[in-house]
Amino acid sequence: MTSAGSTSGSSQLMGRSRARVMQTAVASAVSLALSMASAKAQQATAPAPQDESAGLQEITVTAQRRAQTVQDIPYNISVVAGDALGGPSVDDSSDLAKVVPGLLTVDSGPAARGGNNNFTLRGLRTDNPSGADTPNQTISPVSTYFGETPVFIPLILRDLDHVEVLKGPQGTLYGSGAEAGTIRFIPNKPDFDKFTADATAGVGDTEHSGGSLNERVDAVLNLPVSSDFAVRLAAGYEHLAGFIQDVSLATLNSSGIPVPSVASDPTSGFKIRPPLQDANGSGQSYARTSFRWKPTDGVDIEAMYMHQKTDVQDCQCSNPNWPGGTQNLSGYTGPIPPFANAAYSIPAGGPYTNTNLLQEPYGNLADVGSLVASVDFGFATATSATSFYDSRTDTVMDSTYQWDIPGGTNFLTVYGNYPRPIATIVDGLQDKSWIQEFRLVSNGTNLFDYVVGAYYQHETGVSIFNQYILGLTEFNTTMGLPPLPNPQTGDTVVYSDTVTTFTDRALFGELTWHVTSDWQVTGGTRLFSQSFDENSTTDDPKCGSPCGNSLGGSTVNNTQSARRPLYKLNTSYDIAKDTKLYATFSEGFRRGGATGLAVVGPFASEAQYSTFKPDLVKNYEAGIKGDLDHDRFRYVADVFYIDLLNFQFDSYSPSGSPAVYNGSTAKSKGLEFQMDAQITSQLSGTFSYTYTDAAVSSSTNIYDLPPFAGAGSGGPVLAPILAVQIPEGTRLPGVPKNVFNVGVDYKMPIGGDWAVDYRADGIYRTSAPGAIPGIFLSNWTMPASKIIDANVTLEKGKRWALELYGTNLTSDTDYTAATGQQGSPVNTFENRVVTRPRTVGLLIHYHFE
Numbered sequence: 001m002t003s004a005g006s007t008s009g010s011s012q013l014m015g016r017s018r019a020r021v022m023q024t025a026v027a028s029a030v031s032l033a034l035s036m037a038s039a040k041a042q043q044a045t046a047p048a049p050q051d052e053s054a055g056l057q058e059i060t061v062t063a064q065r066r067a068q069t070v071q072d073i074p075y076n077i078s079v080v081a082g083d084a085l086g087g088p089s090v091d092d093s094s095d096l097a098k099v100v101p102g103l104l105t106v107d108s109g110p111a112a113r114g115g116n117n118n119f120t121l122r123g124l125r126t127d128n129p130s131g132a133d134t135p136n137q138t139i140s141p142v143s144t145y146f147g148e149t150p151v152f153i154p155l156i157l158r159d160l161d162h163v164e165v166l167k168g169p170q171g172t173l174y175g176s177g178a179e180a181g182t183i184r185f186i187p188n189k190p191d192f193d194k195f196t197a198d199a200t201a202g203v204g205d206t207e208h209s210g211g212s213l214n215e216r217v218d219a220v221l222n223l224p225v226s227s228d229f230a231v232r233l234a235a236g237y238e239h240l241a242g243f244i245q246d247v248s249l250a251t252l253n254s255s256g257i258p259v260p261s262v263a264s265d266p267t268s269g270f271k272i273r274p275p276l277q278d279a280n281g282s283g284q285s286y287a288r289t290s291f292r293w294k295p296t297d298g299v300d301i302e303a304m305y306m307h308q309k310t311d312v313q314d315c316q317c318s319n320p321n322w323p324g325g326t327q328n329l330s331g332y333t334g335p336i337p338p339f340a341n342a343a344y345s346i347p348a349g350g351p352y353t354n355t356n357l358l359q360e361p362y363g364n365l366a367d368v369g370s371l372v373a374s375v376d377f378g379f380a381t382a383t384s385a386t387s388f389y390d391s392r393t394d395t396v397m398d399s400t401y402q403w404d405i406p407g408g409t410n411f412l413t414v415y416g417n418y419p420r421p422i423a424t425i426v427d428g429l430q431d432k433s434w435i436q437e438f439r440l441v442s443n444g445t446n447l448f449d450y451v452v453g454a455y456y457q458h459e460t461g462v463s464i465f466n467q468y469i470l471g472l473t474e475f476n477t478t479m480g481l482p483p484l485p486n487p488q489t490g491d492t493v494v495y496s497d498t499v500t501t502f503t504d505r506a507l508f509g510e511l512t513w514h515v516t517s518d519w520q521v522t523g524g525t526r527l528f529s530q531s532f533d534e535n536s537t538t539d540d541p542k543c544g545s546p547c548g549n550s551l552g553g554s555t556v557n558n559t560q561s562a563r564r565p566l567y568k569l570n571t572s573y574d575i576a577k578d579t580k581l582y583a584t585f586s587e588g589f590r591r592g593g594a595t596g597l598a599v600v601g602p603f604a605s606e607a608q609y610s611t612f613k614p615d616l617v618k619n620y621e622a623g624i625k626g627d628l629d630h631d632r633f634r635y636v637a638d639v640f641y642i643d644l645l646n647f648q649f650d651s652y653s654p655s656g657s658p659a660v661y662n663g664s665t666a667k668s669k670g671l672e673f674q675m676d677a678q679i680t681s682q683l684s685g686t687f688s689y690t691y692t693d694a695a696v697s698s699s700t701n702i703y704d705l706p707p708f709a710g711a712g713s714g715g716p717v718l719a720p721i722l723a724v725q726i727p728e729g730t731r732l733p734g735v736p737k738n739v740f741n742v743g744v745d746y747k748m749p750i751g752g753d754w755a756v757d758y759r760a761d762g763i764y765r766t767s768a769p770g771a772i773p774g775i776f777l778s779n780w781t782m783p784a785s786k787i788i789d790a791n792v793t794l795e796k797g798k799r800w801a802l803e804l805y806g807t808n809l810t811s812d813t814d815y816t817a818a819t820g821q822q823g824s825p826v827n828t829f830e831n832r833v834v835t836r837p838r839t840v841g842l843l844i845h846y847h848f849e
Helices: 009-043 093-098 411-415 472-479
Strands: 077-081 142-146 160-167 181-187 196-206 213-226 229-240 282-296 299-312 325-327 344-346 362-376 380-398 423-442 448-469 492-514 519-539 554-576 579-590 615-628 633-645 648-652 658-662 665-678 683-698 700-704 721-726 738-749 754-765 785-796 800-807 815-819 831-834 839-848
Touching: 093 754, 213 839, 658 700
Parallel strands: 142 181
Antiparallel strands: 077 160, 160 181, 196 213, 196 839, 213 229, 229 282, 282 299, 299 362, 325 344, 362 380, 380 423, 423 448, 448 492, 492 519, 519 554, 554 579, 579 615, 615 633, 633 665, 648 658, 665 683, 683 738, 700 721, 738 754, 754 785, 785 800, 800 839, 815 831
């Protein structure tokens, strides 16, 4: 693995040179844009007339599986148009949280560490926001679709028609993963009418990047082969410069073993490398091709295939609280070590400074394909959607913090007080699925309209977990310590191999009764049958036979099945031509699964915790939406109340094994308001406010077995102990009570087809709990944050544009998640996921048709 930068004299000189090049380029571009704008303004004999009656753009969506405008949808849906996607402000899927009211996520840059989907809607988050590399055992309560494919990958937003964010449970049409809502990424279709070509290229400079530049290039080609057959190709690459400085990386030899700080003393501590600049640089590439054939007016067939590759060199994490100081073999809170030279010094952290001992690279390869065929029978349209995905993720994680728990157990003493422990987790995850859906949707508006369908999904996953303590075997041999139980396994301390299979079969439907031309009532249900199977093998070779077989191993197989209906009842009434009142009751469901916890042996848990149950939400909401002044002002406002039953949450068993337990009940209540305005033909804006109060509504107490609790483990039979306690009233993690979004856009014609477009967007979030107390080792508070983006674009019709942009202009250290131990005492593993600081740059767009 190569680093993104260094602190040598030559690289500093290169960084300063590249920064000067960037500054010169920006200054030249701004000067050119202003001079051209001035010249064109002088050429214009009179300002362009303002069309005061111009209204907001109508966007057609298919959230209810038929083409409708946003205002026709009788519940709250947010839509981001294609021309707002793929720019510097909304560059990847995590950026959607900046422009979609109430949407929250973990901003890990291009990475989705552990393959985790961290989207949150309406406060339904019961797992702590984390940037950890290990995959969650629970699935996200927000489902995501790329076209017709239910898949989650760290998506780069290019060549999309729009994005739909459906708020609240969408169980009837989108299944068991849509407990809090659904996000649909809708790509552009091949166009039969005209040949078009689009290209974008750009550079940018991020603060703290040490002079390394962001670089981007994209191209889209639409080829109408005939009047009924077209091809669309899209491809691109983006490099993001790193901005994290690693100040405490251990020096490793050619075998990957930490080098002692005193060469002649094997009991000495770490030899720390010089600081590494730009540690978290990344590269992301994609290629997508679509074929569309429409042999008759009533038949439409589209095939799509996409490949995407993401590589990130390190976690987008920093340790803002570590003041600098000495560490030792007992960990960052232990007593003075028995070895004289075991201590080592770690420099101070900072908002963009990482104090881990190891870089944490991330890689993902994803393939997504679909074949969608629609046939219009006149009275209804039948659609067959066949799709697949295959996502492979590899990550490395420094988990040393797990081996010395403040106020608890120091597991390092088990291994002879090894003075250079780096507990390294290497994770490999593959998730692949095949999906088939058939549906029949009535055409037009009738007394009764309907959507009926059948759904099938078969998903398999393989997760490889390998944890090492690098150099442990060599140290024991050098020191003449008693041999480890299984030296042939090298430095491996825990290994697990988990294979899961999930099958989902469902019948679904919604029936709408148009009681009058203004009043409709919709009822819906989804009847599904799910089965889940997990086979997990875990080895603890350094423990050996006391922990299981000769390799300290055990195998656990768990199966689970679920059958239940989900229901929805919605009604709306148009009290005026442009004003709609609506109310909805809807249910959402998140599937259960297996934890892989051992039920026999010294680290066994109670059998009931080998699986975790599904959780269920019941959502009640009412709202109003409408248009004012000939579509110049568009608004939506609603209130919601949600009951969450048997909520799932990630934690640890008393033996330290990752576990998922079911809590009792939680509630989320709040209100959502959004106003979009076309103030004049040139000036538009948007404002939204979201209030969410999400908390545990009845106490949860989990009792599980302590280590070596059974008689077969060489000790007395022990009773379960209190493993997790969550009091009533505990706020759910990662959910701020107040979120404000604002955006302003002003387009100024300057003569002919020339124009200058000025845009600014901002988001403000109040503080939020960073964790549920008692679930993990400690708790913290995510501070309030604000993000402000702005850009100025010089446009010549639709042909080309020069865009000067700035993101996170105030360089707010927006912490959206945490890894490692948080809180007191301060330690070197108190890392937090931090948003990219101020970035400025230039983009050139070209369009030909």
